Amino acid sequence: xxxxxxxxxxxxxxxxxxxxxERYRKDFPIxxxxxxxxxxxxLDNAATTQKPRQVIEAIDAYYRTENANIHRGVFYLSERAxxxxxxxxxxxxxxxxxxxSKEIIFVRGATEGINVVSQSYGRxxxxxxxxxxxxxxxxxxxxxxxxxxxxxxxxxxxxAPINDEGELVVGxxxxxxxxxxxxxxxxxVSNALGTVNPVKQLIQMAHExxxxxxxxxxxxxxxxxxxxxxLDCDFYVFSAHKMYGPTGVGVLYGKQAWLExxxxxxxxxxxxxxxxxxxxTYNVLPYKFEAGTPDIAGVIGLGAAVDYLxxxxxxxxxxxxxxxxxxxxxxxxxxxxxxIIGTAQAKACVLSFVLDxxxxxxxxxxxxxxxxAIRAGHxxxxxxxxxxxxxxxxxxxxxxxxxxxxxxxxxRALHRALEILK
Amino acid sequence: MTDLRDLYQELILDHSKKPCNFRVLEKTSHTAxxxxxxxxxxxxxxxxxxxxxxxxxxxxxxxxxxxxASASMMTSSVKGKxxxxxxxxxxxxxxxxCGNPGSRVNExxxxxxxxxxxVCEFPIRVKCASLAWHTMKAGMEKSKEPVSTE
Ligand SMILES: Cc1ncc(COP(=O)(O)O)c(C=O)c1O
Numbered sequence: 001x002x003x004x005x006x007x008x009x010x011x012x013x014x015x016x017x018x019x020x021x022e023r024y025r026k027d028f029p030i031x032x033x034x035x036x037x038x039x040x041x042x043l044d045n046a047a048t049t050q051k052p053r054q055v056i057e058a059i060d061a062y063y064r065t066e067n068a069n070i071h072r073g074v075f076y077l078s079e080r081a082x083x084x085x086x087x088x089x090x091x092x093x094x095x096x097x098x099x100x101s102k103e104i105i106f107v108r109g110a111t112e113g114i115n116v117v118s119q120s121y122g123r124x125x126x127x128x129x130x131x132x133x134x135x136x137x138x139x140x141x142x143x144x145x146x147x148x149x150x151x152x153x154x155x156x157x158x159x160a161p162i163n164d165e166g167e168l169v170v171g172x173x174x175x176x177x178x179x180x181x182x183x184x185x186x187x188x189v190s191n192a193l194g195t196v197n198p199v200k201q202l203i204q205m206a207h208e209x210x211x212x213x214x215x216x217x218x219x220x221x222x223x224x225x226x227x228x229x230x231l232d233c234d235f236y237v238f239s240a241h242k243m244y245g246p247t248g249v250g251v252l253y254g255k256q257a258w259l260e261x262x263x264x265x266x267x268x269x270x271x272x273x274x275x276x277x278x279x280x281t282y283n284v285l286p287y288k289f290e291a292g293t294p295d296i297a298g299v300i301g302l303g304a305a306v307d308y309l310x311x312x313x314x315x316x317x318x319x320x321x322x323x324x325x326x327x328x329x330x331x332x333x334x335x336x337x338x339x340i341i342g343t344a345q346a347k348a349c350v351l352s353f354v355l356d357x358x359x360x361x362x363x364x365x366x367x368x369x370x371x372x373a374i375r376a377g378h379x380x381x382x383x384x385x386x387x388x389x390x391x392x393x394x395x396x397x398x399x400x401x402x403x404x405x406x407x408x409x410x411x412r413a414l415h416r417a418l419e420i421l422k
Numbered sequence: 423m424t425d426l427r428d429l430y431q432e433l434i435l436d437h438s439k440k441p442c443n444f445r446v447l448e449k450t451s452h453t454a455x456x457x458x459x460x461x462x463x464x465x466x467x468x469x470x471x472x473x474x475x476x477x478x479x480x481x482x483x484x485x486x487x488x489x490x491a492s493a494s495m496m497t498s499s500v501k502g503k504x505x506x507x508x509x510x511x512x513x514x515x516x517x518x519x520c521g522n523p524g525s526r527v528n529e530x531x532x533x534x535x536x537x538x539x540x541v542c543e544f545p546i547r548v549k550c551a552s553l554a555w556h557t558m559k560a561g562m563e564k565s566k567e568p569v570s571t572e
Contacts, residue, residue: 357439358487359461359485359486359487360461360486361461361463361485361486361488361547361550362430362486362487362488365426365429365544365546365547366426366430369426376461377460377461377462378462382462385462391462391463391464391484391485392461392462420426420427420430421430421435421487
């Protein structure tokens with residue numbers, strides 16, 4: 001288990017000096033790999049993060065020693081697996097500071113979480129003519145489910161604009177609210193720009209208009225300490241795989257009062273308390289929303305990821321990553337012709353950029369051969385590309401296991417791209 | 423290790439920076455749009471097909487160096503060819519970029535297009551190199567019906 005001085009002291013300012021990045025790197029087996037003979041520099045963390053041995057081992061141990069179906073067996077193993085699974089629910093509750101573990105629903109990921117809310121909440125509480133507010137910086141997974149809902153029920157999608165820095169303008173956001181507004185969905189942190197939205201303020205504003213808010217926390221969970229009660233969001237979703245946990249599992253948080261009123265999204269086993277052909281009574285929260293055998297191993301892996309992050313401390317992580325972001329921003333800004341897309345005041349560790357005349361896909365290929373993994377494309381946020389009038393961007397997204405040395409490798413690789421492609 | 427220069431050869435970079443036939447055709451019989459959602463590359467290919475022959479061809483759009491150079495060189499090499507000849511050339515081209523590194527390519531048929539032989543070492547880029555060709559093929563397919571009813 002990781003223990004760390006700055007995590008214990010909680011000194012944000014000092015964290016970057018004492019942050020034991022080399023020690024944490026050793027927890028991630030994949031990072032010691034070489035690609036094309038070069039050390040791997042993994043900078044696609046916004047797409048998915050690497051997994052520490054603690055997570056890999058927890059999943060392995062589950063399959064080796066605990067595997068049984070949960071909530072059904074009367075025998076030792078099933079009891080143990082069930083207990084372990086439910087302990088993770090409590091860990092996740094603590095991780096996002098929810099009031100009750102009944103409000104923690106395990107889903108496949110952020111995408112599924114948003115679909116559960118858009119379908120279960122949306123089809124129950126919204127009517128033709130109602131309006132849903134999203135923003136220009138949403139990931140496709142926080143656009144398309146709302147479009148589908150709008151088409152199903154005849155509601156209207158309103159899109160909050162962003163400025164040239166890639167920030168939501170609070171005044172413009174406020175203007176979208178009217179008596180028809182019935183829901184708002186917003187990213188906590190943008191995956192393509194890195195912008196951290198002033199969500200607490202925006203939620204307060206929405207609540208004054210009696211509008212519930214869903215936050216897409218897919219990019220926030222790995223970088224920020226989250227307190228859903230302090231934010232007062234109605235729903236919060238995130239994916240385990242972007243926060244050092246396994247793929248295939250994520251979390252939907254919902255205020256209990258809403259979840260009680262919402263119908264199930266999937267029907268099946270586990271989500272019922274009794275079934276006859278005439279009538280089915282649904283199970284209590286959170287099981288009402290967890291039909292079928294879940295990704296038990298995935299949930300256990302998520303629990304290990306939460307433990308891992310907890311041991312380092314989100315404040316220490318945030319302070320170190322901010323230091324890294326500042327260093328990376330300064331370093332790549334020196335490259336002639338490089339333009340950063342997304343220059344918000346409040347940013348997470350994401351650097352999207354275009355490089356004079358070079359297509360991001362070509363940059364990506366050259367960097368790849370230097371061992372540097374970045375993302376090139378529209379990052380599932382095509383409206384953002386349109387907003388900044390670029391067909392695509394190159395994106396380097398960092399995690400707490402990245403180092404300033406790796407930023408310098410990125411810089412050198414970008415110079416190499418210029419040399420080869422110019 | 424494959425050298426990046428195998429992929430980004432001088433001729434490819436030249437074509438990507440100064441593409442040939444990069445315009446809208448005044449007289450077109452068929453057009454088609456091609457899109458690669460992975461990287462956002464998007465092209466329109468304009469064809470003027472007369473009596474089964476590509477009498478003129480051009481393209482517009484945006485994308486990476488590989489896709490743009492490929493579109494440029496494609497237009498130069500199929501102009502004046504029959505639809506069947508253009509299809510055969512695409513087959514040769516496709517075989518080359520999807521082939522095993524080091525396997526023989528039909529240099530006689532491909533001519534300057536052999537400059538794309540390095541693509542086979544970069545499987546992720548096969549789609550970039552073939553995007554314009556698939557688009558042209560789609561345009562030619564549209565022409566089949568009127569041609570066959572003549
Ligand atoms: C901001 C944001 N929201 C939602 C998602 C969707 O997450 P998932 O694919 O894990 O469901 C992503 C993933 O890229 C994201 O970055």
